[in-house]
Amino acid sequence: MILDENRLFPADSETRSVAVKLYETVRDLPIISPHGHTDPRWFAENEAFANPAALLIQPDHYIFRMLYSQGISLESLGIPSLDGVAASVDPKEVWRIFAKNYYLFRGTPTRLWLDYSLENQFGLTKRLSSENADEYYEVIAKKLQTPEFRPRALYEQFNIEVLSTTDSPIDTLEYHKAIRESGWRGRVLPTFRPDSLIDADHTGFLDNIQKLGQITGEDVGTWQGYLNALRNRRAFFKSMGATATDQGHPTAMTADLDPHAASALYGRILSGRSVPEEQELFRAQMLTEMAGMSVEDGLTMQLHPGSVRNHNRQLYEKFGRDKGADIPSPTEYVRALQPLLNRYGNDQRLTFILFTLDETTFSRELAPLAGHYPALKLGPPWWFHDSPEGMMRFREQATETAGFYNTVGFNDDTRALLSIPSRHDVARRIDCAFLARLVAEHRLDEDEAFEVIQDLTVNLVRKAYKL
Numbered sequence: 396m397i398l399d400e401n402r403l404f405p406a407d408s409e410t411r412s413v414a415v416k417l418y419e420t421v422r423d424l425p426i427i428s429p430h431g432h433t434d435p436r437w438f439a440e441n442e443a444f445a446n447p448a449a450l451l452i453q454p455d456h457y458i459f460r461m462l463y464s465q466g467i468s469l470e471s472l473g474i475p476s477l478d479g480v481a482a483s484v485d486p487k488e489v490w491r492i493f494a495k496n497y498y499l500f501r502g503t504p505t506r507l508w509l510d511y512s513l514e515n516q517f518g519l520t521k522r523l524s525s526e527n528a529d530e531y532y533e534v535i536a537k538k539l540q541t542p543e544f545r546p547r548a549l550y551e552q553f554n555i556e557v558l559s560t561t562d563s564p565i566d567t568l569e570y571h572k573a574i575r576e577s578g579w580r581g582r583v584l585p586t587f588r589p590d591s592l593i594d595a596d597h598t599g600f601l602d603n604i605q606k607l608g609q610i611t612g613e614d615v616g617t618w619q620g621y622l623n624a625l626r627n628r629r630a631f632f633k634s635m636g637a638t639a640t641d642q643g644h645p646t647a648m649t650a651d652l653d654p655h656a657a658s659a660l661y662g663r664i665l666s667g668r669s670v671p672e673e674q675e676l677f678r679a680q681m682l683t684e685m686a687g688m689s690v691e692d693g694l695t696m697q698l699h700p701g702s703v704r705n706h707n708r709q710l711y712e713k714f715g716r717d718k719g720a721d722i723p724s725p726t727e728y729v730r731a732l733q734p735l736l737n738r739y740g741n742d743q744r745l746t747f748i749l750f751t752l753d754e755t756t757f758s759r760e761l762a763p764l765a766g767h768y769p770a771l772k773l774g775p776p777w778w779f780h781d782s783p784e785g786m787m788r789f790r791e792q793a794t795e796t797a798g799f800y801n802t803v804g805f806n807d808d809t810r811a812l813l814s815i816p817s818r819h820d821v822a823r824r825i826d827c828a829f830l831a832r833l834v835a836e837h838r839l840d841e842d843e844a845f846e847v848i849q850d851l852t853v854n855l856v857r858k859a860y861k862l
């Protein structure tokens with residue numbers, strides 16, 4: 396076997412035995428996945444995945460950023476460039492490159508996720524290497540053609556209760572519609588992600604606004620018309636099952652302008668001649684507007700700030716976005732969120748979930764904020780911190796001020812479908828390990844730890860995301 400049954404648990408036997416007992420009570424609970432990036436089309440069409448490289452390597456920026464950092468080109472991994480010329484690379488060759496370089500993932504969560512998939516989903520029980528690369532490729536390729544490996548069957552096999560995708564407001568949600576009309580019992584929900592209509596720096600921003608006007612019949616040439624159009628699409632998303640929104644801004648800055656100033660700013664943004672400071676102020680204003688709409692329509696609000704996107708200019712020009720070249724930068728929350736919180740922070744109708752890529756803010760800013768404002772909750776460790784050490788640091792730094800009940804359980808935040816069970820398993824194990832230590836140190840009674848682990852695994856997620 397590749398995986399030890401006690402992996403990630405504390406090494407000393409007393410604490411470990413508590414962690415094991417806690418884990419037994421949550422191991423088989425359903426997976427609730429309220430934020431992620433899987434493709435709704437998979438579940439609408441339910442077709443077989445093409446091959447092991449197309450499923451496990453090519454969509455996974457955690458994998459190819461590491462390979463790229465060691466001098467392996469994206470072309471050699473079959474990643475298509477923007478000009479649409481996909482390098483014709485044999486997927487088996489891509490798999491061989493990956494297997495040969497599997498040692499690069501030692502000590503990373505990617506290694507944990509992949510080992511879990513190999514063993515639990517494909518029954519492969521030896522470490523991936525150059526020697527077994529071809530054999531493993533054949534086993535996986537064959538399985539992918541079986542009915543058990545179709546997207547819907549995987550959803551069921553993984554015991555997923557609900558899975559949220561991330562969608563543009565101008566998306567027709569045709570695949571979500573197809574899923575709903577198919578009679579399949581899986582629950583795949585859209586999430587309203589308006590960045591491409593709020594961030595003037597976004598590719599195609601002005602075209603997107605025009606499309607928004609066409610779809611909704613609102614006059615997006617005016618500030619009120621623009622807001623009405625967004626309100627209209629939120630209602631549509633809600634009617635299609637959405638329970639949440641998400642925004643991914645460069646910073647957490649918010650603003651609360653008077654309507655005249657906001658309208659004038661929108662005019663500047665629409666002119667196509669806005670400067671970066673105006674674009675930042677507009678994003679800031681729109682966070683407060685979205686919070687106001689969430690108070691009205693009840694959609695849970697999420698903010699994922701602080702990623703400097705497309706850091707590698709050359710790579711961006713050749714391959715486009717989401718190619719593993721997004722890098723975290725320091726993020727300030729306390730002053731940045733104040734305009735929004737002055738307006739809505741005390742409103743219990745709002746659930747506003749904050750994420751960070753800047754771990755220094757957990758104990759200094761985020762836990763004190765969420766440990767005070769009724770509207771605020773802390774999202775789980777995100778992206779680079781979605782790892783055993785990152786999750787443990789989060790609990791250690793946030794719990795003493797925010798407690799457990801201002802957090803919202805786990806998000807897998809992934810486009811890598813096969814990694815979903817493994818990511819949730821890692822989160823459950825780390826929470827058990829953390830709680831076991833509190834019990835062993837007599838800071839928490841054992842019966843309370845059993846209650847908390849249930850809450851962290853399912854109850855807090857259902858509550859925060861209204862699922």
Ligand SMILES: [Zn+2]
Pocket residue numbers: 430431432699808
């Ligand atoms: Zn995400």
